[in-house]
Amino acid sequence: MLATPDKNTVLEQRRQAACPRGVGVQTQSFTARAQNAEIWDVNGKRLIDFGSGIAVLATGHRHPAVMAAVERQLRDFHHTCFQVTPYESYVELCEKLNSRTPGAFAKKTALFTTGAEAVENAIKVAKAATGRSAVIAFSGAFHGRTLLGMALTGKVHPYKAGFGAMPPEVWHVPYPAEALGVSVEDSVLAIERLFKADVDPHRVAAIVLEPVQGEGGFYIAPTALLRKLREICDSHGILLVVDEVQTGFGRTGKLFALEHHGVDFDLLTMAKSLAGGFPLSALTGRAELMDAAAPGGLGGTYAGNPLAVAAALAVLDVMDREALPQRAEVLGDRLVEKLDGLRQRVPSITQVRRLGAMVGIEFRDEAGTPLPQFVKRVQDLALAKGLLLLTCGVHGNVIRFLFPLTIEDAVFEEGLALLADALLEA
Known part of the structure; x- marks a missing residue:
């Protein structure tokens, strides 16, 4: 019996044939549906969205209003x-x-x-x-x-x-x-x-x-x-x-x-x-x-x-x-608290920058050299675990957080746990 082809793989092959390489994509997870801070791909895999379509979804995917x-x-x-x-x-x-x-x-x-x-x-x-x-x-x-x-x-x-x-x-x-x-x-x-x-x-x-x-x-x-x-x-x-x-x-x-x-x-x-x-x-x-x-x-x-x-x-x-600017402060506090608890175990975290819920983590080695490869590994590990992260920086050594401000508390805590797992594994 022939195995059912992976839908993401098939779509990725079609993308490469039909779309120019200049339109780069971060993942090969093709979205089927989304709600608030969660995305499900065409294979049914769920992702917690800490990227919001690059800061577009402060009110989350498909806000009812x-x-x-x-x-x-x-x-x-x-x-x-x-x-x-x-x-x-x-x-x-x-x-x-x-x-x-x-x-x-x-x-x-x-x-x-x-x-x-x-x-x-x-x-x-x-x-x-x-x-x-x-x-x-x-x-x-x-x-x-x-x-x-x-x-x-x-x-x-x-x-x-x-x-x-x-x-x-x-x-x-x-x-x-x-x-x-x-x-x-x-x-x-x-x-x-x-x-x-x-x-x-x-x-x-x-x-x-x-x-x-x-x-x-x-x-x-x-x-x-x-x-x-x-x-x-x-x-x-x-x-x-x-x-x-x-x-x-x-x-x-x-x-x-x-x-x-x-x-x-x-x-x-x-x-x-x-x-x-x-x-x-x-x-x-x-x-x-x-x-x-x-x-x-x-x-x-x-x-x-x-x-x-x-x-x-x-x-x-x-x-x-929904007082979302105030909600941003609450979420930012909780994220930074989580990161502070990880810094001793992840010494390459050299700086955490934050204004409200706009948080970036910079990674460098002991000599101060940027670590883009480490950041990419964290990003890949997080994705495999079900967490979508974005990076930035001239050197590509910063993880940035842009989750919806409407994210449910339970989903946010789940995302933070996946983040911690990816950082410690990397």
Whole structure:
């Protein structure tokens, strides 16, 4: 009797034949269904999801309120293009984001589809508002896979390698990180040197940063850096663009990470958990800046899709009703407590970084050398045990945690036990 072929294996063979290798995948587990913080593959294997589709599912897979909102919208219409025949829900979401983002000043919001689109449009607005062309970003940053997104991104492999010259007038300075030996003073001095040696500050439209670097290694921007950047921007007429694509919507213990710092933004980008898994991004900024682009200069055919907008309005309600930012603090505490109990038995854990539930573990040997192979082994062992983990960092030596904030206590504890098993076995 012939054995039944493994469904994942068959699908992986089809994927390799049909899809380009540039679209890399982490696992060969093809999803059949998912609910909150759990995924079941086509073979029926269950995975506890500590990745949330790369920070997209703060409200979990298929949150009932999000699903119900999308179903209601689907009964009315699912697309018209807002620039052709607008609809109220788009306006309502912009109103809510204008009021919910930090800062006591007049704001306006435009909706897009992806995080990269939001970032690109932030730069377009910055250039239109200032009449300038240069942009400063940080090493280790990730701002998207489009051409300008790649230029802003401060990580060569796999994002820039092989794609040729990047757009001009994008400059990078070091992001402060204790593990990398970079201080806030080092970052500020690098900007000052840039102004003296490479680019006139009066040609710089914007400085772009993530409050917590995602792909870069979960390094957390100190408040001192944000304050100094605000001072530099104000001194030279530069706009401060804050990329909250990964940090937004409760992940850090606040609805937006910038709320931890008390510093005002000029333009703020968001996506990922904004719409609970539906493709939607947003750019919120000072009203006078957002009006700098001429009609038709912003937008997109699918920008602000009605189904995604309905999901986002539901997500904001869930954030409040279920107190998910506060839940992030509770989950972060429990994760760090678990990791603290493991540090003596896993000496390669050199640093645990945390803002709310946004937690990263860095692994190095006694000489301080990054350990990407160890991290990959932990990731593989965890997957075999039923726990999905994501990694990050320029050296690939950081495990990052992005579980749904709605995860049930029992499932969370089960995931922590699997994590401990994988770390100790590795």
